[in-house]
Amino acid sequence: MVPMNLIKNFILSAVAASLFTVTIVQSAEVVNVYSARKEALIKPLLDEFSATTGIKVNLITGKADALLKRLQVEGSATPADLFITVDAGRLHRAKEAGVLKPISLPALNKRIPLALRDSENYWYGLTLRARPIIYAKDRVTPDELSTYEALAGNQWNGRICLRSSQSVYNQSLVAATIDAIGSEATQDWIKGMVNNLARAPSGGDTDQLKAVAAGVCDVTIANTYYLARQIKSSKPTEQAMASKLAVFWPNQLGQGKAGRGAHFNVSGAGFTKYGKHPKQAKMLLEYLASAPAQAWYANINNEHPVVTGVKISQTLKGFGSYKMDPIDLQILGQNNRQAVQLMDRAGWR
Amino acid sequence: MFKSHGLSIFAVVIAAFISLPVIIIASYLVKADGALWQHLFDTVLNEYLVNSLLLLLGVGAGVLLLGVPTAWLTSMCSFPGRRWFSWALLLPLAVPAYIIAYTYAGLLDFAGPVQTWIREFTGLSYGDYWFFEIRSLGGAITMLSLVLYPYVYLMARAAFLEQSVSSIEVGCSLGYSRWRAIWSLALPMARPAIIAGLSLALMETLADYGTVQYYGVSTFTTGIFRTFYGFGDAAAAAQLAASLLAFVILLVLLERYSRRQARYHSAAESRARADLIPLVGSKAIMAVAICLVPLILGFIIPATQLLLWALFEAEPLGWDFVVLAWNSFSLAFLAAIITVLLAIILSYAKRTKPIKPINTAITMAGFGYALPGTIIAIGILIPLAWADHKLMALFEYMSWDSPGLLLSGSLVALLFAYTVRFLAVALGSVQSGLEKIKPSLDHAGGSMGHNPLAILRKIHVPLMRGSILTAVLIVFVDVLKELPATLILRPFNFNTMAVRAYELASDERLVDAAPASIMIVIVGLIPVLMLHASITRRRPHLHEKF
Numbered sequence A: 001m002v003p004m005n006l007i008k009n010f011i012l013s014a015v016a017a018s019l020f021t022v023t024i025v026q027s028a029e030v031v032n033v034y035s036a037r038k039e040a041l042i043k044p045l046l047d048e049f050s051a052t053t054g055i056k057v058n059l060i061t062g063k064a065d066a067l068l069k070r071l072q073v074e075g076s077a078t079p080a081d082l083f084i085t086v087d088a089g090r091l092h093r094a095k096e097a098g099v100l101k102p103i104s105l106p107a108l109n110k111r112i113p114l115a116l117r118d119s120e121n122y123w124y125g126l127t128l129r130a131r132p133i134i135y136a137k138d139r140v141t142p143d144e145l146s147t148y149e150a151l152a153g154n155q156w157n158g159r160i161c162l163r164s165s166q167s168v169y170n171q172s173l174v175a176a177t178i179d180a181i182g183s184e185a186t187q188d189w190i191k192g193m194v195n196n197l198a199r200a201p202s203g204g205d206t207d208q209l210k211a212v213a214a215g216v217c218d219v220t221i222a223n224t225y226y227l228a229r230q231i232k233s234s235k236p237t238e239q240a241m242a243s244k245l246a247v248f249w250p251n252q253l254g255q256g257k258a259g260r261g262a263h264f265n266v267s268g269a270g271f272t273k274y275g276k277h278p279k280q281a282k283m284l285l286e287y288l289a290s291a292p293a294q295a296w297y298a299n300i301n302n303e304h305p306v307v308t309g310v311k312i313s314q315t316l317k318g319f320g321s322y323k324m325d326p327i328d329l330q331i332l333g334q335n336n337r338q339a340v341q342l343m344d345r346a347g348w349r
Numbered sequence B: 001m002f003k004s005h006g007l008s009i010f011a012v013v014i015a016a017f018i019s020l021p022v023i024i025i026a027s028y029l030v031k032a033d034g035a036l037w038q039h040l041f042d043t044v045l046n047e048y049l050v051n052s053l054l055l056l057l058g059v060g061a062g063v064l065l066l067g068v069p070t071a072w073l074t075s076m077c078s079f080p081g082r083r084w085f086s087w088a089l090l091l092p093l094a095v096p097a098y099i100i101a102y103t104y105a106g107l108l109d110f111a112g113p114v115q116t117w118i119r120e121f122t123g124l125s126y127g128d129y130w131f132f133e134i135r136s137l138g139g140a141i142t143m144l145s146l147v148l149y150p151y152v153y154l155m156a157r158a159a160f161l162e163q164s165v166s167s168i169e170v171g172c173s174l175g176y177s178r179w180r181a182i183w184s185l186a187l188p189m190a191r192p193a194i195i196a197g198l199s200l201a202l203m204e205t206l207a208d209y210g211t212v213q214y215y216g217v218s219t220f221t222t223g224i225f226r227t228f229y230g231f232g233d234a235a236a237a238a239q240l241a242a243s244l245l246a247f248v249i250l251l252v253l254l255e256r257y258s259r260r261q262a263r264y265h266s267a268a269e270s271r272a273r274a275d276l277i278p279l280v281g282s283k284a285i286m287a288v289a290i291c292l293v294p295l296i297l298g299f300i301i302p303a304t305q306l307l308l309w310a311l312f313e314a315e316p317l318g319w320d321f322v323v324l325a326w327n328s329f330s331l332a333f334l335a336a337i338i339t340v341l342l343a344i345i346l347s348y349a350k351r352t353k354p355i356k357p358i359n360t361a362i363t364m365a366g367f368g369y370a371l372p373g374t375i376i377a378i379g380i381l382i383p384l385a386w387a388d389h390k391l392m393a394l395f396e397y398m399s400w401d402s403p404g405l406l407l408s409g410s411l412v413a414l415l416f417a418y419t420v421r422f423l424a425v426a427l428g429s430v431q432s433g434l435e436k437i438k439p440s441l442d443h444a445g446g447s448m449g450h451n452p453l454a455i456l457r458k459i460h461v462p463l464m465r466g467s468i469l470t471a472v473l474i475v476f477v478d479v480l481k482e483l484p485a486t487l488i489l490r491p492f493n494f495n496t497m498a499v500r501a502y503e504l505a506s507d508e509r510l511v512d513a514a515p516a517s518i519m520i521v522i523v524g525l526i527p528v529l530m531l532h533a534s535i536t537r538r539r540p541h542l543h544e545k546f
Helices: A004-024 A043-053 A064-077 A088-096 A106-111 A168-181 A183-195 A205-214 A224-232 A236-243 A278-288 A291-300 A314-318 A330-334 A336-346 B002-031 B034-043 B045-076 B082-088 B097-108 B113-122 B137-162 B165-173 B178-207 B210-214 B220-230 B234-259 B282-313 B320-352 B356-365 B373-397 B411-435 B439-447 B452-463 B465-481 B484-489 B497-506 B510-537 B540-545
Strands: A030-035 A056-061 A082-085 A123-130 A133-136 A219-221 A245-248 A264-271
Touching (some): A030 A278, A043 A291, A064 A082, A064 A088, A064 B220, A064 B484, A082 A278, A088 A123, A088 A168, A088 A264, A088 A330, A123 A291, A168 A330, A183 A336, A205 A219, A224 A236, A224 A245, A236 A245, A264 A278, A336 B034, B002 B234, B002 B356, B034 B220, B045 B137, B045 B220, B045 B282, B082 B282, B097 B137, B097 B210, B097 B282, B097 B510, B137 B210, B178 B234, B178 B411, B210 B220, B220 B373, B234 B373, B282 B510, B320 B465, B373 B411, B373 B484, B411 B465, B411 B484, B452 B465, B465 B497, B465 B510, B484 B497
Parallel strands (some): A030 A082
Antiparallel strands (some): A082 A264, A133 A245
């Protein structure tokens, strides 16, 4: 067995380490972040921020709802200053839960369009994520496609792949559609689409893209950055897959709601109500909306910047320009529950 | 007598403390939201229940089929490679379920290398040929069976090792065929151990989220998360989780029933062992094949694929991997020591005074094993944050500097979560170790004037060193693989290998997740190999012979 004194030393050092973890959060020039954005997709920016300002950034990543629950339970004692999510619906949920506080940043109000931030300054969008239709070039022509709603038509029987309705991206697509065409029409649309599925939903967006490329189905709905990642991949198999796919921007033409524009969502951040470092948090948020940070998002994770005038990559440009659904993003949060119920009823797993 | 009373009270207090998160979750049941339940009842609940039951049945059958015959063969028969198999069959224990699921999906789905090769070779396109759909209930059952069977194997093998071949021979001489003898003598004698392993595997199955979610199978557990994340309703999610406890109680009752009045003390501490049943010719080939299947499918294929991805395709490892490995290792080690110490105290209290309050408290303390880590985490955050608020108020009253979130914001929360989640594993091993020690030894110690703690330290712990080590090592591996509770409860700037693997995999970068995944497997191998060494060392006479 392991010698007893080794164990003793080990326990002591581990206890010391755990205490250390608590104390570093206490020092003055810090900002504490709860982020639903994955570490790989935010840490480089935070490191850059620390390097330029000397402010240390402490980070916990996790799932948005779990972090939100943590914020709620911690209440006034929370160490978090900034709450970052990858979906406007969750930011709205946080606002409703009373864990955020409004802070107006005039500089950002000027640069970020009103549609991409909370009207009461509870949160700001940081990147834009479009969710268009993606199709197999050899089996579908663009003129067969028109709107999200048209995917419920009979001609798509057995030709659609969809990710699970567990995905927040699909939930917010449905939430936006409820706002556009009402819950009954949305219910019919989902039922039609589910009937047209080539296979039961499983895997993530990338898996749907692979399925379309491999011929399991002909169309899917996916966030563009997943496709962009495959296009830019250094692996020949990924490139070959991506070369079979193309983006179709739905709901661009037509009168009224049919021409409302493609669905999009934002990743964004809000200030926590009981944050202890508001000044540093403001600086960090302003940094995340700055031109270099926005360009980083566009080039590393292929997300669209929220501020105008930032150079985007050739891959993103290649997807073409499109009209966005001008929905008030907090509706995504308000309709989320109803969206999940409709999906449950339609049997969208 | 007073001392023994003190131990009982101490044990009940500890058990109550560990049950606290489960009780908090169960308490949500009284605040049920009628409308939401009606919706779930009308739409998805039925599917959740049916799928969860099928999953339990499938994994149950799978782990028995993979675990019991291999345990029998490696402990009772002699065939080429027996000694090697006896430890190699433990290897899948080191592979987390969600990682084996990702790996096989990458390998076997329509876009993976196998099916792509079939299409290129035959010129067929998707749909023209039949291929096993890995992303399905059947796929999920296969994956979970492949990584969970070692629980059954481990326990069954330990039980078989204690039986002597001579009892089978006696059965044969009394006119039983060899199979009949196995069926009606050896298996019933090993039943408590097999059921204990089975119930661990099934509780782990109930708690699994990663595998079923990735394979698109809606179970009770994915329903809990859908309710939490989709409806934004943690309370309703907790209620669903509380109803999951009904399944658990069923499993616990099953285990109890199977043990009933039986007592399983080994008749003699060291017993001469008859020769193993020799297998030759086609029988030996069969034995090798039976042992190879779980090993190849559960370890060699996924580990090789991960290694290939890690070496040739993934982004290379950075230095922070050392930090991640250390975090994972130290946390798992610490959690294992704490959990097993508590398990020893609880089991021993139960042995000295098998009264109802203690039995109930201990049973409840083990329930955490079947609840998803995320739900446990919420059940832990609530009381710890409450305690933190009280502490901060106290510090303020004393005009000291605020300590911050001393409990809920530090590793304390994580260690608490691991204890709640994995106590059942430690209890299982420690209790079975204790049961084998004859009560007459306790009486002897007592009559020599030792108090219960001294008896525990001087008599029991040395006698059940093997069981204790087994418990430590299994909890270690389990913590190493644990993801959901770690994700929610970890402090600032603290990551583990499991968190890293998860983040990359959930960002749909499976290949880049491979280095972290293979590291979990490699670090997990260390205790698995130690486990084997300890089991063998317990029976030196076996070692000498082969």
